[in-house]
Amino acid sequence: MGTMRRLCFVLMVLSLAALVSSFPDRHTKDTHHNTRNQLLYILLDGFRWDYVDKQPASSLPGFTRFLQEGGRARWTTPLFPSVSYPTWTSLVTGRHAESHGIVGNYFYDPEDKDVFSLFDNDATGKAKWWTSEPVWTTAEKAGLRTAQFLWARCDVPIDGVTTTFCEPFVKIPGKRIFQQNIGRALDKLSEGFDLVQVYTEHTDYTGHTKGPESPEMTQTVRDLDDVILYLLNELRNRNLEDQVNIIIVSDHGMTSIGPDVTTYHEIDNYLDTSLVENIADQGAFMNIKVPQQNVDKVYEQVSKIPGVKAYRREDVPQQFHYQHHKYIHEIILSADKGQYLLASRSGKQVPERTDLVFSGRGAHGYRPDDEEMRGIFFAKGPDFKCGWTLDPIHVVDIYQVLTHTLAVTPQPHNGTWTHVEGALAQDGWRDGCSRTSTAAAAPTPGLATFLLFVSLALFRHTGPRRYVI
Known part of the structure; x- marks a missing residue:
């Protein structure tokens, strides 16, 4: 017996x-938790924190499904200044502008009499500007393969290391290029690439030209939703759903401008430009290089601009993290929402003055406490819980999520882990997720x-x- x-x-x-x-139960064991999953990192330029919430869920099936299967932060607090190039750099380094040194879309190096200028590829491609290691370099050093589509300056070598594949930023708005690059990104993931990054300026372009509250913006968000739905379906079709994490972020939001809602200020009506060496940027923000003997006089002049805060560099609020870098100059101007600083007509202005602003209907660059400057952090995949919502995080917090999911050691950064850890699966347990097909195949109670x-x-x-x- x-x-x-x-x-x-x-x-x-x-x-x-x-x-x-x-x-x-409400838990699903992640069978891949002992291995490195792949990461798709998507940057939606100018995608404001409330764009998804302003439309019914039925109009946005892609974003709706994405957030049900993953989650979001309530919003991301933007960088100061809330403009593109500094934030793009923060999104891959986790550092504030004063730490990584890309302090504006336009800025001036007084030692070399040199300028960094948003749409000048030769200017932005100089190695001297890029002193902080981005996540793709860290990944490549660890033996991973990375690819970027329209991501800023992925082509600049860091410590002699370049990405496996890179198409750097050029201005190409629209839905078509975004969907095309998502398709190419899926191909890279199918080939086994570990980190793939895709950038689109579709929402930023529409926000600037038509305004964030326009019918065109409503359609633009639906355009992006179509592509997100295509992405989710393709991941399933390619059997990649359980091995690819997806993180979707934006760099900043957008506010309405125009003659009916905005007061425009001619900087030359207040500032004696013979007293300054350089004036960088315009709109919501200016970074002015002033010889030391002229600082008090210049500060007195620009302090008279209505609706614009003038700071000596040492008086910039600590929470802006915008004091300690050689490219941050003696006088900083920060406009209130509803105010707009027009560029100088002098030869000291970067970029050179144009009057295209008068046809614009949207702008950003305003202070981080302006709610219309807030951005997004959405994420889903095998390393994330389901149905989560984080309290607001800062844009510099996102970097450590990238390094965590890629299982690489992060570089020094300014992020706070406790701000983001609630989104991540703990020891492989994915709270809030439905049971996997493997679990569903278990014997029935009968x-x-x-x-x-x-x-x-x-x-x-x-x-x-x-x-x-």
Whole structure:
């Protein structure tokens, strides 16, 4: 009867396991948690924190499904200044502008009499500007393969290291290029690339030209939603759904401008430009290089501009993290929402003055406490919980999520781990997720009960026995 006894024991173990596995719960064990999953990192330029919430869920099935299967931060607090190039750099380094040195879309190096200028590829491509290691360099150093589509200056070597594949930023708005690059990104993921990054300026372009509250913006968000839905379906079709994490972010929001809602200020009406060396940027923000002997006089002049805060560099609020870099100059101007600083007509202005602003309907660059400057952080995948919502995070917090999911050691950064850890699966357990297909295939309670009944009956029949080991 020893064989029968062992059979009873096996049946009892199997039946109890079947019972336990059939109990409903809110946790799914991530079977990939001991391996590195792939990461798709998407940057939606100018995508304001409330764009998804302003439309019914039925109009945005892609974003709706994405957030149900993953989650979001309520919003991201933007960088100061809330403009593109500094924030793009923060999104891949986790550092504030004063730390990584890309302090504006336009800025001036007084030592070399040199300028960084947003749409000048030769200017922005100089190695001297790029002193902080981006996540793709860290990943490549760790032996991972990375690819970027329209991501700023992914082509600049850092410590002699370049990405495996890079198409750097050029201005190409629209839905078509975004969907095309998402398709190419999926191909890279199918090839086994570890980190793939995709940038689109579709919302930023529409926000600037038509305004954030326009019907055109409503359609633009739906355009992006179409592409997100395509992405989710393709991941499933390619059997990549359980091995690819997706993080979707934006760099800043957008506010309405125009003659009906905005007061425009000619900087030349207030500032004697003979007293300054350089004036960088315009609109919501200016960074002015002033010889030391002229600082007090210039500060007195620009302090008279209505609706514009003038700061000496040392007086910039600490929470802006915008004091300690050689490219941050003596006088900083920060406009209130509803105010706009027009560029100087002098030869000291970067970029050179144009009057295209008068046809614009949207702007950004305003202070981080302006809610219309807030951005997004959405994420889903095998390393994330489902249905989560984080309290607001800062844009510099996102970097450490990238390095965590890629399982690489982060570089020094300004992010706070406790701000983001609530989104991540803990020890492989994904709170809030439905059971996987493997779990769903476990024996049903009816079968489990039958097995347990048979094993108990056999146990009673054989009776207790003693075994000598």
